[in-house]
Structure formats: structure tokens, C-alpha cells
Amino acid sequence: MVGWEVPIGAAIAFAGGxxxxxxxxxxxxxxxxxxxxxxxxxxxSIIILEAIPETLVILGFVVAAMILLMTG
Amino acid sequence: MDYGYINARMRGMKSRLLSRRSLDDLIMKPDLExxxxxxxxxxxREDIIEAKGRSTGIACIENALRQNFIRTFRKIQNFSKxxxxxxxxxxxxxxxxxxxxxxxILRGKNIHTTNEEILECLVPAGELDEVTLKELxxxxxxxSVIDLLATWKIRYAKPLTESFAEFWKSRDxxxxxxxxDRYYYTDALAAVKAPTYxxxxxxxxLALEIxxxxxxxxxxxxxxxxxxxDAERYIIPGGKEFDLRKLRHLxxxxxxxxxxxxxxxxxxxxxxxxxxxAIRTQKISVIEKELERYLIREGVGAFLLDPLSVAxxxxxxxxxxxxxxxxxxxxxxxxxxxxxENLKExxxxx
Numbered sequence: 001m002v003g004w005e006v007p008i009g010a011a012i013a014f015a016g017g018x019x020x021x022x023x024x025x026x027x028x029x030x031x032x033x034x035x036x037x038x039x040x041x042x043x044x045s046i047i048i049l050e051a052i053p054e055t056l057v058i059l060g061f062v063v064a065a066m067i068l069l070m071t072g
Numbered sequence: 073m074d075y076g077y078i079n080a081r082m083r084g085m086k087s088r089l090l091s092r093r094s095l096d097d098l099i100m101k102p103d104l105e106x107x108x109x110x111x112x113x114x115x116x117r118e119d120i121i122e123a124k125g126r127s128t129g130i131a132c133i134e135n136a137l138r139q140n141f142i143r144t145f146r147k148i149q150n151f152s153k154x155x156x157x158x159x160x161x162x163x164x165x166x167x168x169x170x171x172x173x174x175x176x177i178l179r180g181k182n183i184h185t186t187n188e189e190i191l192e193c194l195v196p197a198g199e200l201d202e203v204t205l206k207e208l209x210x211x212x213x214x215x216s217v218i219d220l221l222a223t224w225k226i227r228y229a230k231p232l233t234e235s236f237a238e239f240w241k242s243r244d245x246x247x248x249x250x251x252x253d254r255y256y257y258t259d260a261l262a263a264v265k266a267p268t269y270x271x272x273x274x275x276x277x278l279a280l281e282i283x284x285x286x287x288x289x290x291x292x293x294x295x296x297x298x299x300x301x302d303a304e305r306y307i308i309p310g311g312k313e314f315d316l317r318k319l320r321h322l323x324x325x326x327x328x329x330x331x332x333x334x335x336x337x338x339x340x341x342x343x344x345x346x347x348x349x350a351i352r353t354q355k356i357s358v359i360e361k362e363l364e365r366y367l368i369r370e371g372v373g374a375f376l377l378d379p380l381s382v383a384x385x386x387x388x389x390x391x392x393x394x395x396x397x398x399x400x401x402x403x404x405x406x407x408x409x410x411x412x413e414n415l416k417e418x419x420x421x422x
Contacts (some may be wrong), residue, residue, distance in 0.1 A: 031076035037151075038084025 003014035006071045024053035031062020077382045078158055081151060082384040085144070086375070089395050092421050099415050104406050111399070116140055121367055131192075135402045138195055138395050144392060146195045148385065150281065161274060161382045162170045163199070164260045165389050170198035171256045173205055174221070174228055181214045182245050200226070210325055214248075217332075224291050231255035250289075250306045258280050261310050270382045273374065279312035279387060280370055284363045287340065291356045294331055300324050313338050327349045330352055342366065365420050368394045370421040394420055 032046035094114065101107040107212055111133070112122050119136035121228075128133055140367035145166060152158040173194050180190035187209045196202045204224075211217045218236060222229035260278050264271040286307055293303035300323040307319050314322075325331050329351045332343050350358045371390025377383035398419045405415045 005246070027076050030074055031080040034077040034080030035084055038081050038089065 006067060012069040013067060014057075014060045014064040017057040017063075018058075021053045021057040024056065025050060028053065039054055075155070075158065075382065075384075078152055078155060079379045079384045082388045083379075084198060085148075086388055087385075089115060089391055090399075094119055094418075095398055095402070095419065095421070097420075098356060099412055101406065104133070104403065107403060107406055108132060111136070116399075119143070130403055130407050133399070134192070135326075137399060141195060141392065142197045145389075148388075152385075156179060157270070158382055158385065160263065161270060162385055164263060164274060164278075165386065167256060168197045168198070169195050170200045170228065171252050173198070173200060174208075174217075175230075175252060176178065177205070177208050177217055178214055178248055179245060180209075180213070180215055204399070214245075227259075228252060228255065236352075246306065250308070253285060254308050256284075257308050257310055268396060269393050273377065273386065274379065274382055276312065277371060277374070278309060282308050283311040283313050284367050286314055286319055287322075287335075287363060288360055290319060291328060291331060292330055293323055293324055295324060295354050313340070327360070332359070333394075340366070368420050371421060391422060394422055 027044075028050050032050055036043050036046055098107060098110055102109055102220075108124070111117075112274040118134055119140040119224070120132070122139065123132045123136035126132075138164070145162075146213070149159065149162055149166070152162055152343060171378075173196065173347060177192045179185075180187075180193075182395070185249050190209055191206070194202075194205050196205055197226055200208075208217050208220060211220055215236070218229060218232045224347055228334055231254065232248055239247045257278060261275060264278070266273045289303070289306045292298075293300075300320065303323050304316075304320065307316060309316065322331050322334060325334060329348065332351055335341060336344055343359055346358055372387050372394065374383040375387030377387075401418050402415065404410075405418065410418075
């Protein structure tokens, strides 16, 4: 039987990644919108840049999953 | 305050400014017509096509450049609206066009130039739009222009009304112009008093401009051998390098070359590189040009500062101003058949 600290730890790992991603994407999104407004041809690069912070939330998810699977 | 959006747009707009190579191509054009044709293939296309319908030759280029400048800064103001702080900073820089326009109207009225000629010299990029400026132009003389500004409660009426009696006695328009400048800079410096990064940046640039304006005044006063006590009235407080005591000392110097020598210990030591022959002839236009170049370089240098601040807007303001000045110089020189080799020296590359 796992204690309450395991799901809380997994939640923190996931939430940290999600918050970090959200913050990074908001900043990149604002700057990206400005760049696309002036130079529409940069939209491809901006979409890639916007997606890069997703790695943070994926990492958070993996860590959370590992916590649950390895201690469960 | 998120400057990410504004900064990205400013950098996008900067990338469309004419490069050194494009300017060199414009210089090589044999005449004004080919220069206009070349500008039609540049970001000025829309404005040139519009101006071509109304005017030809040099007037066409002047109109197009003016319209482009106004359109560009209206655009910046519009997309900065969501960030009130950025909007305030931009307004500080655009208010100088209001001051410039009022000065132009007062000058025109003072020498009784036609309204059409004055209108051609106006750049309604600030708070006072074209309709307001046209109404001011309809006034018959300097006094009526100031009265109308006061009736409309436009802020610039205050310094003009206060110094009008003095102007009326001497009929020297420099009194009104200096009052306007002093009001603009005092007002702008007061708006950026709080010690934040953006405020410090703008305060530094304004103080630098005040230094340059004061130095120009000193040079003119020394050239015309004006009594230092009289000349002091035209000094604007708030400079970066020169306080009133230092400027008083410069005003007591007998000749322009003495002033240039006295500046060796300051950031304006680059003036000593100007050929002595040019200074000895008491021609201050060469020195003024160097000071203008210095100001433009410092202004455009703001691009290298924190991108998440108002720095990129300030850098763009100066870069755009410089580009338009360069194109104007090229077009004027093409009209006057100025040699290409000398023309390059007249431009400021940043």
C-alpha cells in the first residue's frame, strides 16, 4: 500500500513541468505573434519554437509516471 | 510588463529597413526618376505610388517619406496600446514632432510663408494630427497660433504664452523655440523620474539630446559673439555631461575652436577629429552634423540593450529617422548633381 506522498510527489512533478511549459509558451507565443505579424514567412520556425517547451511537461509526465510505477 | 510582442515586431520592422548595400544602390542611381523607380521596389512602394499621384520629382519623394514615417509610428502606437507603459514611452518620443510642427508653423507665420509651403514641412506623427495642424495654419500670425493652442488647451500653449511678451519685445523667434524645447525636455524628464530600467534608459537618451541641443546653442552663441549672460537664457537644464556651470564656462570662450578644444576631456572628444580648417572658418554645420551622427549612433545602439524593455522601440525610432534622413539627403543631392563620392560621406550608416 503506497502512502499519500507518492501521488502528491507525482502531481508536483507533473504540475511543475506543466506550469513551466505554460509560462515559457506564453512568452514565446507573444513574441512569436509579433514576429509573424511582421514576417509571416517565419510562421514555420515560430510553431517549432512554440512547441519546444512541451518537452518540459513531457519530462514532468515521465517523472510522474516513473514515481507511480516504480513505487506502486 | 511583457515587451516580447513589441520587441519581436520592432525587430521584424528593423529587418525591413534599407541595408547599407541598398543605400549604396540608391546613391548610384543617375537621376531622380530612377531613384523613385528603385524606391518603388522597396518597403516605400505603397507611399511612393500614392505620392506619385499627387506630385512629381523631389516633392514626390518628400511626400512619400513623410507619409511612411507617419504611418510607421501610428502603427507602432496602435500595437503598443495594450501595454500602457510602452505607449507612454513612445508618446514621449513622438511629442517631439508636435514641438517640431509648432516650431515650423511659428517660423512660417513669422516670415509670412504660404500655408502650402508650411504644410509641406509638417510631419503629423505626434499627438497633433493633420486636421489640428491645418487649423493652426489658418491663423494669420504667431499670436493667433498661440491663442488657438491656448483655446484648445494644448499643453504647448503654456510655455509659448509665458514667453510671448519677451518675444514681442525682440521679435526673436528663438525665444519661443527655446521655451518649447525647454518645456518638452522638462516634461519628458519629469515623466521618467522613477528609477526603473526603462525610465533610466529614456532619461539617459533625453539627457544626451539636451547636451547636444545645448552644445549647438553654445556654438552658435560663441560664433555670433553673444554676451554669455544673454546666451544663458537659451540653455536647457537636465543635460548628462554639462551642467549650467560647465556651459557658462564654454559660453565665455572666444572662438569655436576653443570650445572644441575644451570638449576633449568629455565624451564629445570626437569633435576634435574635425579638420581644423573647417572649424577655423567658423562653420558650425560640420560640427552639428557630427553631433547629429553621434546622437543617431547612440539612439540606434539601444537595440543592443535589454530586448524585453522599451530599448528596441527607441532603437527603431532612431534607425527609421536615420533611414529617412539618408534617403532625403540622397534625393536632394541627386537634384543638385552632387558627386557620388562626396554623397557617401554625407550619409550616416548605422
